[in-house]
Amino acid sequence: MTRTLSELGGEFAFIKRIARPTRSAAVEVGIGDDCAVVRLSENLLHLYTTDMLVEGTHFSRSYFTPEEIGVKAMESNVSDVAAMGGQPLYALISLALPRGVSGSFLERFYHGLYEVVDRYGFDLLGGDTTRGEGLVVNVTLIGATTPENLRLRSMAEPGDLIVTSGPLGGSAAGLRLLQAGIMGHDQVKQYHTRPRCALDRAAQIIPLAKAMEDVSDGLASEVRNICDASGVGARLDPGAIALREGIETSAALLGDDPLEYALYGGEDYELVYTVDPARRDQVVGSIVGEITAERELFLGQDRLRKFGYDHFLP
Ligand code: ADP
Ligand code: MG
Numbered sequence: 001m002t003r004t005l006s007e008l009g010g011e012f013a014f015i016k017r018i019a020r021p022t023r024s025a026a027v028e029v030g031i032g033d034d035c036a037v038v039r040l041s042e043n044l045l046h047l048y049t050t051d052m053l054v055e056g057t058h059f060s061r062s063y064f065t066p067e068e069i070g071v072k073a074m075e076s077n078v079s080d081v082a083a084m085g086g087q088p089l090y091a092l093i094s095l096a097l098p099r100g101v102s103g104s105f106l107e108r109f110y111h112g113l114y115e116v117v118d119r120y121g122f123d124l125l126g127g128d129t130t131r132g133e134g135l136v137v138n139v140t141l142i143g144a145t146t147p148e149n150l151r152l153r154s155m156a157e158p159g160d161l162i163v164t165s166g167p168l169g170g171s172a173a174g175l176r177l178l179q180a181g182i183m184g185h186d187q188v189k190q191y192h193t194r195p196r197c198a199l200d201r202a203a204q205i206i207p208l209a210k211a212m213e214d215v216s217d218g219l220a221s222e223v224r225n226i227c228d229a230s231g232v233g234a235r236l237d238p239g240a241i242a243l244r245e246g247i248e249t250s251a252a253l254l255g256d257d258p259l260e261y262a263l264y265g266g267e268d269y270e271l272v273y274t275v276d277p278a279r280r281d282q283v284v285g286s287i288v289g290e291i292t293a294e295r296e297l298f299l300g301q302d303r304l305r306k307f308g309y310d311h312f313l314p
Contacts, residue, residue: 028150034049034084035049037084043146045145045147047081050140051216054134061135066109066111067112070113070116071112072195073112078120078141081141082214083214085151087145088142089143091139092139092140094128096135153212155274156291158291158293161274161289164219164286165201165205166242166270167270168215168219169247169258170244172267173246174191176250176254176256201271208282208283210275212273212274213273215270218263218266220299221266222272226291233291236297242288243259263299263308272288
């Protein structure tokens, strides 16, 4: 009997099903965190992550410039390395190119890729190029960290504060405007088309952070991942979730609740991390809730029932 990904319980349930124990003793973390972690020596860990952008699913050439597609493909991968307390080292990129993609499109796309490579000082070492029906961009990124700086989703404990490194909801707000074809609101649209991950701020955050993850699928989903991995629960305070500037206005125009963008939208690429409550005064960002011993997720007084974006659930 064949079952669809939706019948298997969606993307997250599928990934849990296919994970199996790893062979090499050097693997510290396999499937299940923002990156896999492999120990190269006592003080050096390598991080592996890969993220794919698919035309029509993640972007449209009608409202992304080629440079922006390149930037987003790289920033989203750097974000996963930042979420582990690491620095990017080496990237590989694979492209499926539909007919009609021009040389100048590709030059501009690589300009965007290299903008990010140069921003963080890593190297692009290879890839693959093939023909496809739509444009597909897959980046694999290798990063490095130390055992001291490594931050996992499993490191949260009851009583910890939940902190976001910056305001959320911008990417979903921008996408809504772009898809609705609304003129203006360029700043909000750029939250979607020109994301910038939080690696620049990670050095300040790592000393404080216990569990950490990046916000690629929405705050609700990321907090659920941290809770699942740590065997804890959480209570989010809806009034404390900082929203990106300008999105309340654009959401009102569309009849949307901007808090939903932050909770369920994703692609904001901020960091969400937990902090010992004794260090409340040192927090970088906004305190949006706390970790609880009871393994339930609450948004204020209500149980959280909806999570982030899952491509494979109805
Ligand atoms: P993120 O949002 O941080 O990029 P994902 O939700 O994409 O993470 O993936 C969660 C975990 O599942 C990661 O460890 C990732 O490597 C792994 N994963 C995702 N898709 C697959 C797949 N098709 N096969 C094996 N592992 C996967
Ligand atoms: Mg991630």
